[in-house]
Amino acid sequence: MATLPALDVAHPVAILTLRRPENANRLEPDDLKAIVAHVDAINRDHGILVLQLRGEGKYFCSGYDISSLATQAGNPIGFEVMVNAVEAARPVTIAVAHGGAYGGGTDLALACDFRIGTHAAEMFMPAARLGLHYYRGGLERYVTRLGLDTAKRIFLTGERLDAQAMRACGFLTDLVSADELEASIQRLTDALAAMAPLALLGMKKHLNRIARGALDADELRADIARAAGSEDLREGAAAWAAKRPPKFTGR
Numbered sequence: 001m002a003t004l005p006a007l008d009v010a011h012p013v014a015i016l017t018l019r020r021p022e023n024a025n026r027l028e029p030d031d032l033k034a035i036v037a038h039v040d041a042i043n044r045d046h047g048i049l050v051l052q053l054r055g056e057g058k059y060f061c062s063g064y065d066i067s068s069l070a071t072q073a074g075n076p077i078g079f080e081v082m083v084n085a086v087e088a089a090r091p092v093t094i095a096v097a098h099g100g101a102y103g104g105g106t107d108l109a110l111a112c113d114f115r116i117g118t119h120a121a122e123m124f125m126p127a128a129r130l131g132l133h134y135y136r137g138g139l140e141r142y143v144t145r146l147g148l149d150t151a152k153r154i155f156l157t158g159e160r161l162d163a164q165a166m167r168a169c170g171f172l173t174d175l176v177s178a179d180e181l182e183a184s185i186q187r188l189t190d191a192l193a194a195m196a197p198l199a200l201l202g203m204k205k206h207l208n209r210i211a212r213g214a215l216d217a218d219e220l221r222a223d224i225a226r227a228a229g230s231e232d233l234r235e236g237a238a239a240w241a242a243k244r245p246p247k248f249t250g251r
Helices: 029-044 066-071 079-087 104-110 136-146 148-157 163-168 178-193 197-212 217-228 231-242
Strands: 006-010 013-018 050-055 092-097 114-118 122-124 174-176
Touching: 006 029, 013 029, 029 079, 050 178, 079 104, 079 136, 092 104, 092 178, 092 197, 104 122, 104 136, 114 163, 114 178, 122 163, 136 148, 136 197, 163 174, 174 178, 197 217, 197 231, 217 231
Parallel strands: 013 050, 050 092, 092 114, 114 174
Antiparallel strands: 006 013
């Protein structure tokens, strides 16, 4: 039975799982609303430092329900809002690309800070074949993360890329075997969760803004000053000097 995306939290990690495996985790209007609501809840929970985005079954995500496009005017209502919300999520995000990502599912993965895939991963963007002009946020993510030439290759030709090509163009942060996937995700999650929250989350936010040419210099200065005066910075220096793991509190 198809069900809405689920959120599981075990601080400092949250896992958001797409749960329509019989339809390659295709996203429908109710799914978009559920994901935005989950991200809002995550953003309010300052105990969450890492968010993993996963899909049940064989595929990661096949994007928006293509069959509904003919009855809608323009782009799917809410899809860009949903993906932008994932990109702007407070925690550091990891897309677990264990299988195929298609259409809007590719943009959902790109909205995450890291994308770890297996050799079963593949991707393609059928927008031009469907007569669909992609929305601004998705175009910007492709260009800022993969470069203009790669964005044109994927959007304008509809070429299907295998896992090796996804890694080569930078879509995948790392490519591992299926047997290594969970251990690789856990290592990355543990490494991120061990960082000082103010520095980790602040730099994630501002790096994304710099990539878009949308840096708020005043907010950046405020976040730098906040980290500079934090207990965590003093703890980090003390732990470094003592050659011990730091114990950060986010203050």
